[in-house]
Amino acid sequence: MTTPPIAELSDRARDVFRTAVESYLDSGLPVGSRTLSKISGLNLSPASIRNVMQDLEEMGLLAAPHTSAGRMPTDHGLRLFVDGMMQAMEPSVEERATIESRAGEAGSVEEALSNTTAALSGLSACAGMVMVPKREPVLRQFSFVPLSDGKALAVLVGDDGSIENRVVDILPGMTPSALAEAGNYMTAMLAGGTLAEARNRLAQQISDERAELDATARALVERGIAVWTEDGDNRPVLIVRGQARLLDEAAAEDLDRVRQLLDELEGKQEIARLLERARDGDAARIFIGAENELFALSGSSVIAKPVRAMDGRVVGVVGVIGPTRLNYARVVPMVDFTAATVARLLA
Incomplete structure (x- = not known):
């Protein structure tokens, strides 16, 4: 219709x-x-x-x-x-202060994003969400820990203190000393740059035959770099907070709808694809009920706003998910303000 x-x-x-x-x-x-x-x-x-x-x-x-x-x-x-017909209501001074203070709390960037999303959820009485590209840490240290024959744990430590682990395949019978050699080489030669810079630097070292590694250790180093860059390229940071706020008094009369919505919120890849649709344009996009396939069965609405850097690039998306009866006039400007706050956070 x-x-x-x-x-x-x-x-x-x-x-x-x-x-x-x-x-x-x-x-x-x-x-x-x-x-x-x-x-x-x-x-x-x-x-x-x-x-x-x-x-x-x-x-x-x-x-x-x-x-x-x-x-x-x-x-x-x-x-x-x-x-x-809607007449937007700008966020109050108190609401703005709440969002900004949560964004400014000490911690990692992901913690700040999580806090900001939680603040948006609390103020809007919806589930808040933010999606940004995986941030590449500046590398401080690499190491490889043997797990079993053919498997090792690659450990990356960033300058910000973050630690990430990945399981990588190694040649059967590879000795602990070879693992240590590969880890020491990566730390000595590649620390101080991002993963993308480390990958380029390593490729150049090998091309110039200046990498002081045997073939086995060289393959492991290449794999250690690749496992992060491949994963980071395909895994944006998606944070959803405040699902419990969807269980309000009115929801008690429509528990089937709410259960359906909570089930849908578990599918983060599908949510990420929905948020991608909001990247184009400057204004917030509003998906009402059956206008989006993901939340059609639960009769929910999504308000999403692209986050733009100073140079105009889209660096993320901020939004909320709630019932179709949410207060659009109040929530849309709140999502706008949160998107601007996240943009400053990522600058």
């Missing part, structure tokens, strides 16, 4: 529709004509409001979940509201 443009709505229909949507987003409950006549300044009788709501239902903008219930906006109705 195609969402009708706002111009097709009469002034009366537009006022009734906006008031019905705002009431639903505030309470999470379908709203009836009598309720609207009491809580709004429409100056219309319940019968007149009911007739207008019937017209809006026929246009696909409102729907009644049950015969005796009031009406609630459809996904198409929410799209019309978000694109043409």
Whole structure:
């Protein structure tokens, strides 16, 4: 169904529709004509409001979940509201301070990103998420620890104190001394650069035949570099925080939907692909309900904003996942502000 443009709505229909949507987003409950006549300044009788709501239902903008219930906006109705009627509310001074203070807490970059995401989740009452490329640490030390015949643990220590481990294949029967030789060589020759720089430097050393290694140790060094660069290229940092905030009082009436959403949040590769769709453009993208395949079954919405560096490059995506009835006018600017904060964090 195609969402009708706002111009097709009469002034009366537009006022009734906006008031019905705002009431639903505030309470999470379908709203009836009598309720609207009491809580709004429409100056219309319940019968007149009911007739207008019937017209809006026929246009696909409102729907009644049950015969005796009031009406609630459809996904198409929410799209019309978000694109043409919503008046954004800038984050308060307190909300801005909360996000900035969590981003500025001591720790690694990933810890700061996690803290910032948690702050966004708490303020928006949604699950917060951030995706950025895997940051390459400046290398300090390499070592190889034998695990079993044919396997070793490659250990990388970064200048920031971070430690990462990978299991690598080695030739059967490779001695501990050969492992130590390869680790010492990598530490001596490659420390002080990133993985990409280390890979280029190593390739040049071998090409010039200046790498003082035998063939076995050389193969291990090459593998030790490759296992990180291959993994880093294909594994962006994706942080999701605040899933428990999706279990609010209103969710108790729709536990199947919430269970479905929590199951979907486990599929981080799918979430990463969804966030990739928000990289183009400057404004936040809003995916409502069935507009995205991943969260179609749970009836959830996603608000995502690209994070841009000073030179305009997209260096990540920040967003939230919540029910379709979330407060878009408040949350969209909050996601915008968080994206700007993360951009400064990654600068």
